[in-house]
Amino acid sequence: MDNRRVVVTGVGAVSPLGLDVEQTWQALVAGRSGVSTITAFDAGESPVRIAAEVDGFDPVSLFGRRRARHLDRVVQLALVATKEAIEASKLDVASSPERIGVVYASGIGGIRTLEDGIRTLIDRGAEWVNPYVVPMMIPNMAAGEIAMEWQLLGYNCCTVTACSASAHAVGTAFDAIRLGRADAVITGGSEAAVTPVGIAGFAAMKALSTRNHQPERASRPFDLDRDGFVLGEAAATLVLEEREFALRRGAPVLAELAGYGATADAYHITQPHPSGDGAVRAMQAAIADAGLSAADIDYVNAHGTSTPPNDRVETHALKRVFGPTVPLVSSTKSMTGHTLGAAGALESVFCILAIQTSVVPPTINLDTPDPACDLDYVANKARLADVRYAMTNSLGFGGHNASLVFGQVTGEQDGKAGSAD
Numbered sequence: 001m002d003n004r005r006v007v008v009t010g011v012g013a014v015s016p017l018g019l020d021v022e023q024t025w026q027a028l029v030a031g032r033s034g035v036s037t038i039t040a041f042d043a044g045e046s047p048v049r050i051a052a053e054v055d056g057f058d059p060v061s062l063f064g065r066r067r068a069r070h071l072d073r074v075v076q077l078a079l080v081a082t083k084e085a086i087e088a089s090k091l092d093v094a095s096s097p098e099r100i101g102v103v104y105a106s107g108i109g110g111i112r113t114l115e116d117g118i119r120t121l122i123d124r125g126a127e128w129v130n131p132y133v134v135p136m137m138i139p140n141m142a143a144g145e146i147a148m149e150w151q152l153l154g155y156n157c158c159t160v161t162a163c164s165a166s167a168h169a170v171g172t173a174f175d176a177i178r179l180g181r182a183d184a185v186i187t188g189g190s191e192a193a194v195t196p197v198g199i200a201g202f203a204a205m206k207a208l209s210t211r212n213h214q215p216e217r218a219s220r221p222f223d224l225d226r227d228g229f230v231l232g233e234a235a236a237t238l239v240l241e242e243r244e245f246a247l248r249r250g251a252p253v254l255a256e257l258a259g260y261g262a263t264a265d266a267y268h269i270t271q272p273h274p275s276g277d278g279a280v281r282a283m284q285a286a287i288a289d290a291g292l293s294a295a296d297i298d299y300v301n302a303h304g305t306s307t308p309p310n311d312r313v314e315t316h317a318l319k320r321v322f323g324p325t326v327p328l329v330s331s332t333k334s335m336t337g338h339t340l341g342a343a344g345a346l347e348s349v350f351c352i353l354a355i356q357t358s359v360v361p362p363t364i365n366l367d368t369p370d371p372a373c374d375l376d377y378v379a380n381k382a383r384l385a386d387v388r389y390a391m392t393n394s395l396g397f398g399g400h401n402a403s404l405v406f407g408q409v410t411g412e413q414d415g416k417a418g419s420a421d
Contacts, residue, residue, distance in 0.1 A: 004178045007409060009251040010089025010239035011349045012081040012188075016052035016232055016336050020084055025353050028361045029382040033216035033335050035230050040194050048203045050215040051194045052232030052337025070132050071145070072110030077235035077342075078142035078190035079149060086150065089239040089251060091184060093150045101155030101182040102143045103173040104237075105165035105189035107341025107396070109139030112195050139341075142190050142235075155181045160341070163303070164262075164396035165189055166236070167344025170404055171260035173240050183245040188345035190235035202231060205270065207307060219338075220365035221304035221331035222311050222373040229305040232337025236345035238352075255352045258389065258407045259292070261285025265399030272310055276317030278401040279303075279393060283321045286391060286403035294322050297405070298385065299360050301347045301392040302377075304331025305338050314393065315373045328385060330378040334364045344394040344402060351390035351406045360385050 016034025017027035140158035166189025173187035211218035
C-alpha cells in the first residue's frame with residue numbers, strides 16, 4: 001500500500017464569493033470581500049451585524065420545496081458543492097460504489113434547524129417539534145446525504161474538529177485511499193452557522209469583529225487594527241482518487257495531495273498555545289509526509305483568522321518551520337470570512353487553484369501590518385508566482401491542528417480547474 005499516491009480530480013465550492021469554483025476564484029484573485037450586513041435574520045440589536053453569507057443561493061429551485069424543507073442549509077450547500085466536484089472529475093460513481101467513500105465535515109452541523117426546533121418547543125410545545133430536527137441537525141448528515149444522493153457504498157465518516165474539521169476530513173480521506181480502504185473518496189466540509197445563536201455565541205466570546213460600519217474591511221488578518229474574525233458560511237468538496245485508478249480512466253488530474261499532518265495543542269479550549277508548537281508540528285509532519293523539505297513549499301494558505309492572538313502565533317510558527325526564508329503566505333479569510341468547519345476544504349481548493357494558475361490570492365485589508373506579523377502576506381493584490389507545492393493550515397478550537405500539502409502533477413493527464421483572467 002506504500003505506493004498508493006493520491007490525486008485531486010475535481011473540486012466544487014459554494015462560498016460568500018460565488019456559487020461555484022470559477023465565480024469564487026475570480027472574486028478571490030480580484031481581492032473582493034464577501035462580507036456584508038447580515039440578511040439571514042434581524043441582527044439589529046446584536047453587537048455584531050456583519051457576516052460572510054452565501055448570496056443568491058436558492059434551495060427551492062435546486063431541490064424542490066419539499067426536499068429543501070428536509071435539508072438544513074449546511075447539507076444543501078454540501079450537496080451543491082459536491083455535485084460540481086463530481087461532475088468536474090467525470091467520476092463514474094456507479095462503476096464501483098463499494099470502493100468510493102465519503103468523508104465530509106462540519107464544525108457545528110445544522111444549527112439553524114436546532115434553533116428552529118428550540119423556538120418551536122418553547123413557543124408551541126413538544127408535540128409541534130419537527131420530527132426531522134435530529135436528522136437535520138447532526139453534523140454527519142452531509143456525509144450521509146452525499147452517499148445517498150450518489151449511492152456511494154464505501155468508507156463513510158464525518159470529522160467534527162471545529163475550524164480544522166474539513167482539513168481533517170481531507171486528511172482522513174487521503175489516508176483511507178493510501179491504506180487501500182477506497183479507490184476514490186468524496187471529501188470536504190460545509191458550514192452554515194450565520195444564525196442568531198451562532199453570531200451571539202462567538203460575539204459573547206469577543207471573537208468577532210464589530211466593524212459593522214465597514215463590513216468589507218472587517219476581516220483583516222495580520223493587520224494591526226484587526227479586532228476579530230468575521231463568521232462565514234460555505235461548502236467545498238474535493239474528489240480524491242488513487243493515482244493509478246484516476247489515470248486508468250483518463251481523469252482530469254488537478255493536483256497531487258502529497259502530505260498530511262495533524263497534532264494537538266492540549267492547552268486551551270479556544271486559544272492556540274503561545275509557542276505555536278502544535279502548528280509547527282502539524283506543518284512539519286505534513287511536509288515530511290510529502291517527502292519534502294520546508295524549502296520546497298512555495299505558498300502557505302494561512303489559518304489567518306484576523307484575531308490578534310491567532311495571527312501572531314501562526315506567524316511565529318511559520319518562522320519556526322521555515323526559518324529565514326518563509327514562502328509567500330496569505331489569508332483568504334480576509335475575503336471569505338472564517339467558514340469554520342468548511343475552511344480547510346475551501347482553502348485546499350484555493351491551494352490547488354494557486355498551483356494550477358500560478359496566482360497567489362491576496363490578504364486584503366492589510367493596511368497597517370502588525371509588527372509581530374512581519375512576513376510577506378501578499379498584501380491587498382494577487383501575485384503571479386510559480387507554485388509547485390502549496391500548504392494550508394487549519395487550527396481549531398480545542399487545540400486541533402491540521403496541515404495539508406498539495407503539489408503539481410505534470411503530464412498529459414493535467415486538467416485546469418479555474419483561471420485568473
